[in-house]
Amino acid sequence: MQNQSILIAGPCAAESREQILTAARELAAVGVSLFRAGVWKPRTSPASFQGAGDEALSWLAEAKRLTGLPVATEVATPEHVDKALEAGVDVLWIGARTAANPIAVQEIADAIRKTCVSRKSGVEVLVKNPVNEDASLWLGNIERLEKAGAKVAAIHRGCNHKPCWAMAFELRRQRPDVTLILDPSHLSGDAEKIPMLCQQAMDLNYDGLMVEVHPHPEEALSDAKQQITPHRLQEIVSQLVLRKNSQIDAELLALRKQIDETDDAIWSLIAHRMEVVEKIGDYKRAHGLPVLQSNRFSELMERRVQWATQNGLDADIVRYILNALHEESCRHQL
Ligand code: PEP
Ligand code: MN
Secondary structure (H helix, E strand, C coil), X not given: CCCCCEEEEECCECXXXXXXXXXXXXXXXXXXXXXXXXXXXXXXXXXXXXXXXXXHHHHHHHHHXXXXXXXXXXXXXXXXXXXXXXXXXXXXXXXXXXXXXXXXXXXXXXXXXXXXXXXXXXXXXXXXXXXXXXXXXXXXXXXXXXXXXXXXXXXXXXXCCECCHHHHHHHHHXXXXXXXXXCHXXXXXXXXXXXXXHHHHHHCCCXXXXXXXXXXXXXXXXXXXXXXXXXHHHHHHHHCCCCCCCCCCHHHHHHHHHHHHHHHHHXXXXXXXXXXXXXXXXXXXXXXXXXXXXXXXXXXXXXXXHHHHHCCCCHHHHHHHHHHXXXXXXXXXX
């Protein structure tokens, strides 16, 4: 990884003193920048392991003392904020479930504001994207915490094990100044996919990674399928291929010109398509025909997907674009 890249790693949950100290010691040897472990776990089912709770804060403090690594944990309430900071936790993170609720995030931000005022320094907070694909809510949460005086970074953890790259690109577009970290563990839910996703994060110029690492993943009390060993993390990181921010030369500029010209043609055709759609809308109105003609749309979709796959395009992306075009066409006719 780039020297300046951030590498956050540690178990999904703090399970025991021994597990935390072993993980922290092994990860310090790997050279991670921050040790993570969930103390209070927001689990879907009440029957699942809910985290070791307050007791685990002292294990994190001990891990920090032993290894010198700063430590991070998830906070979901103002009480968590106070307890974690009091125990010496260096960095807090807001999980995806909490991130879906702006009232909860504001309460956390208010608790952080109090600490920032009394310490006269900022608290570092990592803000995960919400469980649903919503770039605006993610950006709003970041703003709430910044207004409270926190130093914020964003964590992209996908939605329902789908990457939703567009959501992260939108965050980058609107807030290029915010550090962006990929969490391949929650994004995929699958330890096998972590090397590929870490490489994609580097290729997409992310600022770092947050990876779930457990000394014995198969024994983990939560997220066992997505955790890897410290040794595996070391291997993955050492095999990452890095790209450099080199000069943009004439060859790339010429290719970009071709893209711009192709886009000009595509958008002119879309504008033309909408003109035709308007005319069809007038016809349907004049003849009392319904706007939605589902047989025609099914036929169109089938034909286009078939053509597209024969021409090397992905069927899902073709469906996605055609659905959006069709929805907009219907809107023009209503
Ligand atoms: C976590 O990082 O342990 C966690 C619970 O993640 P998320 O909120 O992304 O599901
Ligand atoms: Mn987890």
